[in-house]
Amino acid sequence: MESVTKLWIWLSLSCTPEQAWRALRHFESVERLYQAGPEELSRVAGLWKKSAARLCDKSTGRAERILSRCEALGMYLLCWDGEDYPDRLREMALPPMVLYCWGQRISFQERCVIAMAGSRTCSAYGRAMADYFAAHLTKRGALVLTGMASGCDEASLRGALRVGGPVAALLPGGVDVPFEDNDYYRSLYRDVRDRGVLISPYPPGTRNDHRHFFYRNPILTALSAVTLCVEAGPRSGVLNVAANANEQGRTVYVVPANLDVGTAAGTNALMCAGLALPVMSAEDILLPFRAAFPSLRLPESDGRRKKARKAVSLVAAPTGTGTQAKKAPKKPAPEAPDREPKPEQAQKGVDSGPEPDYIDVETGKTAFTEQERSLLRALREGDKSAEELSALTGLDSALTLSALTLLTLRGAVEENQGGRFQARVRLREEE
Numbered sequence: 001m002e003s004v005t006k007l008w009i010w011l012s013l014s015c016t017p018e019q020a021w022r023a024l025r026h027f028e029s030v031e032r033l034y035q036a037g038p039e040e041l042s043r044v045a046g047l048w049k050k051s052a053a054r055l056c057d058k059s060t061g062r063a064e065r066i067l068s069r070c071e072a073l074g075m076y077l078l079c080w081d082g083e084d085y086p087d088r089l090r091e092m093a094l095p096p097m098v099l100y101c102w103g104q105r106i107s108f109q110e111r112c113v114i115a116m117a118g119s120r121t122c123s124a125y126g127r128a129m130a131d132y133f134a135a136h137l138t139k140r141g142a143l144v145l146t147g148m149a150s151g152c153d154e155a156s157l158r159g160a161l162r163v164g165g166p167v168a169a170l171l172p173g174g175v176d177v178p179f180e181d182n183d184y185y186r187s188l189y190r191d192v193r194d195r196g197v198l199i200s201p202y203p204p205g206t207r208n209d210h211r212h213f214f215y216r217n218p219i220l221t222a223l224s225a226v227t228l229c230v231e232a233g234p235r236s237g238v239l240n241v242a243a244n245a246n247e248q249g250r251t252v253y254v255v256p257a258n259l260d261v262g263t264a265a266g267t268n269a270l271m272c273a274g275l276a277l278p279v280m281s282a283e284d285i286l287l288p289f290r291a292a293f294p295s296l297r298l299p300e301s302d303g304r305r306k307k308a309r310k311a312v313s314l315v316a317a318p319t320g321t322g323t324q325a326k327k328a329p330k331k332p333a334p335e336a337p338d339r340e341p342k343p344e345q346a347q348k349g350v351d352s353g354p355e356p357d358y359i360d361v362e363t364g365k366t367a368f369t370e371q372e373r374s375l376l377r378a379l380r381e382g383d384k385s386a387e388e389l390s391a392l393t394g395l396d397s398a399l400t401l402s403a404l405t406l407l408t409l410r411g412a413v414e415e416n417q418g419g420r421f422q423a424r425v426r427l428r429e430e431e
Contacts, residue, residue, distance in 0.1 A: 008079040009063035012097040015051040096201035102175040103197035111143040112293040117241040118152020118230035126231030134159030136282035141296040148179040165195035173208030221245040232266035253279040379423035
């Protein structure tokens with residue numbers, strides 16, 4: 001009797017996923033299906049004659065070669081009937097019968113997995129947002145799952161790796177076949193494998209094929225708790241990822257972007273259609289999973305959300321237009337003091353505000369990118385416009401704006417009413 005793992009590989013190679021599952025559900029186990037003859041297979045409803053003929057071929061030579069290749073590379077396999085197979089995938093209509101994994105052993109069932117998707121032709125802002133969210137989700141204890149394409153996928157992987165990982169990449173080909181055949185991507189594959197895991201429903205040696213995305217994408221979203229679409233144009237394959245997530249009952253988040261940015265037209269449209277929620281931080285995504293995944297490193301309170309709600313309530317306060325707002329009775333003005341204020345009191349009245357927080361140089365190296373640190377250095381002598389910062393740092397305007405956006409979201413920089421930026425932190429190296 002062939003090993004069960006070998007039989008799962010044999011079945012996954014015999015015919016299409018739809019036909020393979022049709023036969024498996026009829027016989028209820030891969031062993032019984034392997035033992036079935038032509039007459040029994042002919043009674044499987046909806047099974048094509050060509051598929052039945054392939055299932056009659058009981059040779060496992062190819063499966064044996066694949067299994068030997070996996071063992072030689074140090075890979076491990078997750079088969080559908082195995083204990084380590086993720087329960088989330090069992091909910092799919094056509095779950096992968098075998099997942100080929102190369103790298104660290106990660107229990108997907110015990111991790112809060114966040115799928116990240118974005119366009120290959122993303123803007124500098126999209127790349128920066130992918131890096132930012134991947135890094136912060138990873139630091140909070142989530143597992144980022146994405147692809148290996150250039151653009152947002154690559155930036156997501158780099159963001160997660162920058163803070164120490166782990167990270168997972170789901171591929172449309174064999175885990176040993178780089179998505180793009182060059183030294184950079186071979187190096188990226190090694191980094192992900194060493195500090196995370198490469199996953200594929202296809203055996204090693206399988207070439208990456210764009211047609212495979214239509215089978216890979218539902219696996220990506222089913223394996224995750226939620227899906228974050230960073231940036232996508234109106235015809236991007238990311239919209240297919242979002243559609244799969246919605247069909248599977250997963251929440252879809254998108255990063256808001258300016259309406260005149262063509263590379264974000266698709267993600268903005270998802271928001272407008274009510275198919276996705278806007279997101280501003282990793283905490284927005286992870287807080288609903290605090291109870292389900294106690295290992296998440298989340299703040300004890302939602303103070304940031306309370307501040308946001310307070311800001312919204314101030315903006316949305318009634319102004320008297322339309323329905324007349326009720327006015328609270330005015331309190332009598334306080335009496336003038338009998339004495340002049342002390343000099344130190346007068347000085348406090350014109351104080352410019354609290355001193356910026358200090359971050360030591362070692363923390364700054366991990367908390368901020370080199371671009372962000374250069375902007376913070378440029379701001380140490382006073383507020384400046386984005387154009388001035390671009391000239392001082394040598395960064396182009398797009399990179400400057402995207403880095404300033406990230407720093408502002410993190411509270412390290414604030415923008416005043418005149419459109420000028422002021423640092424709220426100062427690196428220890430500046431002293």
